[in-house]
Amino acid sequence: MKLGKHTLSKPVIMAPMAGITDKAFREIICLLGGKYTVTEMISDKALLHNNSKTIQMLNLLGEAEPRIVQIFGSEPDSMAEAAKRVVEHGADIIDLNMGCPTPKIVKNGEGAALLRNIPLAEEIARQVVKAVDIPVTAKIRLGWNSSEINAPELAGRLEAVGISMVTVHARTREQFYSGKADWKYINSIRKKIKIPLIGNGDITSPQDASRMIELTGCDGVMIGRSALGNPWLIGRTQGFLENGELKELEPDNKEKLRILLLHFEKILKYKGKKIGVNEIRKHASWYFKGIRNAADYRNEIMKSHDPEEIKTIFRKVFTE
Numbered sequence: 001m002k003l004g005k006h007t008l009s010k011p012v013i014m015a016p017m018a019g020i021t022d023k024a025f026r027e028i029i030c031l032l033g034g035k036y037t038v039t040e041m042i043s044d045k046a047l048l049h050n051n052s053k054t055i056q057m058l059n060l061l062g063e064a065e066p067r068i069v070q071i072f073g074s075e076p077d078s079m080a081e082a083a084k085r086v087v088e089h090g091a092d093i094i095d096l097n098m099g100c101p102t103p104k105i106v107k108n109g110e111g112a113a114l115l116r117n118i119p120l121a122e123e124i125a126r127q128v129v130k131a132v133d134i135p136v137t138a139k140i141r142l143g144w145n146s147s148e149i150n151a152p153e154l155a156g157r158l159e160a161v162g163i164s165m166v167t168v169h170a171r172t173r174e175q176f177y178s179g180k181a182d183w184k185y186i187n188s189i190r191k192k193i194k195i196p197l198i199g200n201g202d203i204t205s206p207q208d209a210s211r212m213i214e215l216t217g218c219d220g221v222m223i224g225r226s227a228l229g230n231p232w233l234i235g236r237t238q239g240f241l242e243n244g245e246l247k248e249l250e251p252d253n254k255e256k257l258r259i260l261l262l263h264f265e266k267i268l269k270y271k272g273k274k275i276g277v278n279e280i281r282k283h284a285s286w287y288f289k290g291i292r293n294a295a296d297y298r299n300e301i302m303k304s305h306d307p308e309e310i311k312t313i314f315r316k317v318f319t320e
């Protein structure tokens with residue numbers, strides 16, 4: 001499939017995740033064979049106010065193309081301005097968030113609130129597409145709730161105003177992240193639009209990804225939560241879709257330790273010691289899944305503020 005000048009072959013995209021898909025995490029995904037990542041969602045307003053944390057989120061230096069940046073907001077003008085800024089920072093593709101269910105976001109008319117306001121979603125898309133000359137994509141959900149499934153209509157309207165690709169998380173806003181993603185609606189959207197379509201929701205293995213493509217006719221997939229503590233999953237799924245190659249599912253402890261230590265180094269490099277220690281605790285507990293006595297180790301890490309001490313605990317976890 002083509003997105004502007006970029007050719008994406010059976011893309012397996014690491015889902016944008018606020019608080020998770022920062023530069024360090026994106027680099028780890030790519031190091032392990034992943035080809036496509038998206039930044040965390042970035043507020044148009046914060047960006048236009050030059051909020052320093054937001055500007056830091058736009059550090060795309062050294063990352064492989066296509067660099068995909070996701071923005072969110074509810075005003076067409078400021079979204080268009082923010083999009084121009086994002087281009088200045090080196091983005092190759094801009095993705096519009098139309099699915100975030102968080103009350104704080106929805107209350108401002110942003111994220112999933114746009115599922116209930118198709119004319120506004122359409123206007124935002126139209127203005128952003130007009131403002132930049134790189135592809136603009138959108139990430140949506142099925143609708144507000146099970147009696148308001150309008151994703152096929154929304155996807156069609158977005159296509160009509162120049163959106164280049166739609167990703168659908170096959171849940172409603174009301175479901176947040178619970179219940180099952182309902183893939184049949186991905187197929188309903190497939191029948192409605194001609195632009196590339198990416199399916200998302202509850203993919204936990206390479207085989208799931210290929211099943212979703214088979215069942216729904218989507219062009220590629222996006223994976224979120226299953227890659228937490230398992231960043232190998234993205235590259236492995238990409239390899240499976242491209243050439244049917246299936247490596248052993250679980251990396252061994254030596255490999256897990258190598259990547260966790262590298263992930264920590266990268267977070268420390270980009271965010272410093274205080275934030276770095278805080279953030280690696282969250283990731284470590286995911287990497288520890290399946291480890292005996294994981295809870296004890298987690299507690300040890302919670303008590304430590306010293307990166308070297310934390311690394312020693314990591315070594316203990318994966319070599320004992």
Ligand SMILES: Cc1cc2nc3c(=O)[nH]c(=O)nc-3n(C[C@H](O)[C@H](O)[C@H](O)COP(=O)(O)O)c2cc1C
Binds near residue numbers: 015018019177202223
């Ligand atoms: C902690 C967390 C943060 C998320 N942040 C974003 C975000 O910034 N932008 C977005 O479009 N979706 C966000 N999502 C939704 C994911 O991109 C994805 O659509 C969702 O997790 C479903 O995919 P999965 O079943 O593979 O996890 C987030 C999800 C989680 C759990």
